[in-house]
Amino acid sequence: MIWALAATAGYGAYLLYTAYAFRWSGLRLTPSSGRRGPSPTERLRQWMRQAGIEDVEPREFVAVTVALAAVGAVSGFLLFGGVLAPLAVGAFVGSSPVASYRVRRANRRATANDAWPQLIEEIRVLTGAAGRSIPQALLEVGRRGPEELRSAFDAAHREWVITTDFERTVAVLKERLADPTADATCETLLVAHQIGGGDLDRRLAELAEDRRVDNLGRKDARAKQAGVRFARRFVIAVPIGMAVAGMSLGDGRASYQSASGQIMVALGLSLVALCWVWSGAMLKLPDTDRVFD
Numbered sequence: 001m002i003w004a005l006a007a008t009a010g011y012g013a014y015l016l017y018t019a020y021a022f023r024w025s026g027l028r029l030t031p032s033s034g035r036r037g038p039s040p041t042e043r044l045r046q047w048m049r050q051a052g053i054e055d056v057e058p059r060e061f062v063a064v065t066v067a068l069a070a071v072g073a074v075s076g077f078l079l080f081g082g083v084l085a086p087l088a089v090g091a092f093v094g095s096s097p098v099a100s101y102r103v104r105r106a107n108r109r110a111t112a113n114d115a116w117p118q119l120i121e122e123i124r125v126l127t128g129a130a131g132r133s134i135p136q137a138l139l140e141v142g143r144r145g146p147e148e149l150r151s152a153f154d155a156a157h158r159e160w161v162i163t164t165d166f167e168r169t170v171a172v173l174k175e176r177l178a179d180p181t182a183d184a185t186c187e188t189l190l191v192a193h194q195i196g197g198g199d200l201d202r203r204l205a206e207l208a209e210d211r212r213v214d215n216l217g218r219k220d221a222r223a224k225q226a227g228v229r230f231a232r233r234f235v236i237a238v239p240i241g242m243a244v245a246g247m248s249l250g251d252g253r254a255s256y257q258s259a260s261g262q263i264m265v266a267l268g269l270s271l272v273a274l275c276w277v278w279s280g281a282m283l284k285l286p287d288t289d290r291v292f293d
Contacts, residue, residue: 061097069094079244081257085265092269108148109179113215115146116181120208123189128201134193135166138186142173152176166193180288181211218285225283232279239272 044058072093076086119141126137139160142153156173160166170186184207192200243265246255255261 065094065097068096079256080262080265082262084262085256088266088269092273095273110218111146111148112177112179113181113211113218115149116179116185117208117211117215119145120185120204120211123185124201124204124208127204134189134200135160135169138173138189139169149177166190214288221285228283232276232283236272236276239268243268 044061069090071090073086073090075093076089080086080089122141123137126132126141127134130137132140139153139157143150143157145153152173155176156169159172160169163169167190170190174183174186185204188200188203188207192203256265
């Protein structure tokens, strides 16, 4: 006990000294980097932007999730009775918005990845042979691009019309798209716009070729996974169908209301959810890290 008090007092004295002498903050032995990561709310907003629901407030998303969980819990009570099984069903149903928007986000990112090589080539042509300025070429190409990207380019266009500040326009575009290829393209164009140079055409051509190669590799991997993904979706319906069918056999519903039945229902749903998440992690293709966000 004495040693613990002594260690605590010594560490407190160390924190006081470093805070006064070096202006360090926090409770760590080393100074903080000064760069704070995004808050949970900001991460949720970014995730929702990538899913194409940037107009939905985080609290609205949470409210819908809670409402679906409540509906699932009531449905679970009507099916199985008891307490534990309805709670498990409610949690299972409540996770559906997250799963749905994850799929939507993945589809939007796949569409963006497929579109960027062509967009980069069009920007290269407009800034070269057509003689467009870099901001004009970027916004013109983006606003006639895929539907999934247009809202971000529309917001960037509004920023450009109001401020004519290309750096701020690029920042808006990067924030809305939250995509590694968009980051690299925007930063390349921003540097060329601010500094100049005659190698923009070559850099854009190399970037477009790199994106094509990456997309071909991803498409090949997804094609090889197609059968496994179908089986994954099919298998999840089997235990649910068996549970519902069991209710019509004898005193099936009464069995679910027993203590052991409640535990087995909750355990079964938990295992289904765990296997779904685990298999999804196994099938997930590696994402390119954002280095300019």
